[in-house]
Amino acid sequence: MKNSFFSRFTPKEPKFFPLLKQLSEVLVSSSAVLVESMNYDRADERDSYYKRIKDLEREGDRLAHRIFDELGTTFITPFDREDIQALASHMDDVIDGINSCAKRISIYKPRPIGESGKELSLLVQQEADCICKAMDELERFRKNPAQLREYCTRLHDIENQADDVYEHFIKRLFEEEKDCIEIIKIKEIMQILEKTTDSAEHVGKVLRTLIVKYA
Amino acid sequence: MKNSFFSRFTPKEPKFFPLLKQLSEVLVSSSAVLVESMNYDRADERDSYYKRIKDLEREGDRLAHRIFDELGTTFITPFDREDIQALASHMDDVIDGINSCAKRISIYKPRPIGESGKELSLLVQQEADCICKAMDELERFRKNPAQLREYCTRLHDIENQADDVYEHFIKRLFEEEKDCIEIIKIKEIMQILEKTTDSAEHVGKVLRTLIVKYA
Amino acid sequence: MKNSFFSRFTPKEPKFFPLLKQLSEVLVSSSAVLVESMNYDRADERDSYYKRIKDLEREGDRLAHRIFDELGTTFITPFDREDIQALASHMDDVIDGINSCAKRISIYKPRPIGESGKELSLLVQQEADCICKAMDELERFRKNPAQLREYCTRLHDIENQADDVYEHFIKRLFEEEKDCIEIIKIKEIMQILEKTTDSAEHVGKVLRTLIVKYA
Numbered sequence: 001m002k003n004s005f006f007s008r009f010t011p012k013e014p015k016f017f018p019l020l021k022q023l024s025e026v027l028v029s030s031s032a033v034l035v036e037s038m039n040y041d042r043a044d045e046r047d048s049y050y051k052r053i054k055d056l057e058r059e060g061d062r063l064a065h066r067i068f069d070e071l072g073t074t075f076i077t078p079f080d081r082e083d084i085q086a087l088a089s090h091m092d093d094v095i096d097g098i099n100s101c102a103k104r105i106s107i108y109k110p111r112p113i114g115e116s117g118k119e120l121s122l123l124v125q126q127e128a129d130c131i132c133k134a135m136d137e138l139e140r141f142r143k144n145p146a147q148l149r150e151y152c153t154r155l156h157d158i159e160n161q162a163d164d165v166y167e168h169f170i171k172r173l174f175e176e177e178k179d180c181i182e183i184i185k186i187k188e189i190m191q192i193l194e195k196t197t198d199s200a201e202h203v204g205k206v207l208r209t210l211i212v213k214y215a
Numbered sequence: 216m217k218n219s220f221f222s223r224f225t226p227k228e229p230k231f232f233p234l235l236k237q238l239s240e241v242l243v244s245s246s247a248v249l250v251e252s253m254n255y256d257r258a259d260e261r262d263s264y265y266k267r268i269k270d271l272e273r274e275g276d277r278l279a280h281r282i283f284d285e286l287g288t289t290f291i292t293p294f295d296r297e298d299i300q301a302l303a304s305h306m307d308d309v310i311d312g313i314n315s316c317a318k319r320i321s322i323y324k325p326r327p328i329g330e331s332g333k334e335l336s337l338l339v340q341q342e343a344d345c346i347c348k349a350m351d352e353l354e355r356f357r358k359n360p361a362q363l364r365e366y367c368t369r370l371h372d373i374e375n376q377a378d379d380v381y382e383h384f385i386k387r388l389f390e391e392e393k394d395c396i397e398i399i400k401i402k403e404i405m406q407i408l409e410k411t412t413d414s415a416e417h418v419g420k421v422l423r424t425l426i427v428k429y430a
Numbered sequence: 431m432k433n434s435f436f437s438r439f440t441p442k443e444p445k446f447f448p449l450l451k452q453l454s455e456v457l458v459s460s461s462a463v464l465v466e467s468m469n470y471d472r473a474d475e476r477d478s479y480y481k482r483i484k485d486l487e488r489e490g491d492r493l494a495h496r497i498f499d500e501l502g503t504t505f506i507t508p509f510d511r512e513d514i515q516a517l518a519s520h521m522d523d524v525i526d527g528i529n530s531c532a533k534r535i536s537i538y539k540p541r542p543i544g545e546s547g548k549e550l551s552l553l554v555q556q557e558a559d560c561i562c563k564a565m566d567e568l569e570r571f572r573k574n575p576a577q578l579r580e581y582c583t584r585l586h587d588i589e590n591q592a593d594d595v596y597e598h599f600i601k602r603l604f605e606e607e608k609d610c611i612e613i614i615k616i617k618e619i620m621q622i623l624e625k626t627t628d629s630a631e632h633v634g635k636v637l638r639t640l641i642v643k644y645a
Binding site for chain 3: 065068069072073103107108109180181184185
């Protein structure tokens with residue numbers, strides 16, 4: 001874990017890019033499992049999806065901490081230290097959000113969540129895919145930021161869509177659902193999903209900062 | 216958006232002060248609309264207030280991001296970079312809190328919220344006014360910090376008042392309201408208002424740090 | 431509060447260690463009062479425990495702010511500025527969490543919380559003790575990090591235990607409790623306790639960073 005004296009001074013260490021890419025791939029896997037899980041409503045099915053997502057969450061955690069450790073021991077980094085830290089920790093937040101959602105579905109045992117749950121988790125998956133592609137741009141956006149800029153716009157747009165889906169859903173939930181305990185359960189689950197799309201947009205905001213600073 | 220080579224090195228760029236002032240004015244407007252909205256309980260009235268607050272929230276967002284972009288491209292700043300960033304992002308949090316509150320009133324359609332909602336939003340407005348006046352002190356507190364110090368104290372006091380109003384309200388809500396769904400709705404709305412007064416006090420804490428560092 | 435020109439340049443000021451230690455002692459006291467409070471269910475008893483915890487919370491707040499002020503005016507610090515700041519602010523978060531929990535028990539007046547509440551608050555107390563001992567290692571872990579590393583592992587393990595206690599409790603709460611208002615009250619209180627154990631683990635994460643950077 002400790003770098004030798006020399007390796008600390010090797011300029012522009014490229015190791016952060018593959019680590020960030022790997023983290024984004026864990027995010028993609030995790031969002032794909034979440035989308036798939038939305039088709040299953042039996043307790044044992046939900047538990048088994050939660051287990052898979054939890055394993056991915058731990059893998060993401062390990063990767064994020066490796067990035068933080070490298071930041072603490074590397075002298076020269078390709079971008080400002082806090083930008084790399086922010087990229088890793090916001091990606092980790094998205095993975096955490098997916099995990100929180102699956103966990104609550106498994107322990108709250110709500111009634112089937114329906115179309116809006118599927119819609120929101122599909123939006124999370126689209127954001128994950130977009131973030132993963134954006135990681136490939138980190139090495140080249142200084143020369144041509146157009147593609148990275150487009151991913152930022154896309155993340156912003158998806159988040160707006162998620163807001164609308166969520167608002168519409170909650171309005172209907174309060175109008176139609178009369179079982180107070182179901183409201184508590186489902187509202188919290190959907191709120192977590194909506195916050196997860198926010199975290200994904202935060203990744204986009206950091207990418208936008210990088211363009212402003214470096215391109 | 217990009218500064219020329221020279222402008223990056225112009226010392227102590229004063230542009231941050233007008234931007235922070237503008238952001239605080241958006242905050243003042245937004246809190247005034249919130250206070251006014253508390254007098255109206257019909258769904259269409261609530262929706263139209265939410266719309267106005269949402270527009271202000273977007274304006275605040277644009278201003279905050281302009282400040283972050285300037286921070287990323289300006290070499291010399293009047294205070295530590297992270298203090299300017301914190302001022303802008305905490306003001307943005309207050310504006311976000313006001314927006315969250317109005318949004319929930321519009322989509323949850325709770326019963327009329329009553330006097331405590333008005334009281335709390337008046338406190339948010341007082342905090343906003345105080346923050347806006349404090350922004351005028353940024354250029355002069357190094358010589359005489361007394362006025363800025365007074366604003367910090369006032370923000371702290373208002374937040375304590377808000378705590379008391381909130382605690383008292385929630386106690387009574389659980390004693391008197393028996394409709395569980397109304398409890399869910401109104402508790403969340405009041406909780407957001409109370410957190411919004413916290414965010415305003417965070418602005419005061421950053422200002423206090425500035426006095427410690429620079430006065 | 432203001433340091434003289436010379437004191438700002440005295441290298442490796444040791445004053446941060448005693449301040450961090452004091453803050454950890456406030457945390458230990460506060461967690462001990464919380465554990466004791468869990469044996470009492472009458473409203474007046476709960477109120478008096480909340481009062482004691484609130485006083486400790488204010489003391490913690492004062493200490494944390496003193497640390498932040500010192501950071502703003504000290505030129506050379508024993509570790510990176512942001513690590514000291516993170517240690518103080520995460521300890522403060524744990525103290526805040528304890529206070530939030532006691533406050534809600536006092537104002538929500540839930541039915542007796544039972545064994546799981548006691549279990550979770552005992553875990554918070556164990557974390558507090560562990561953090562307090564870890565503060566003694568700050569001056570010596572560079573030479574021998576084994577002990578500090580062990581405390582980090584312990585904090586991580588306790589947090590995992592807390593997760594399990596919480597999940598198990600919430601599962602049973604939704605299965606057994608049919609009074610929706612009690613669910614709202616107790617779920618929120620237990621959620622705050624569980625988040626408090628997370629904040630304690632965050633202290634451990636910062637300590638781990640220190641080992642990576644400095645040992």
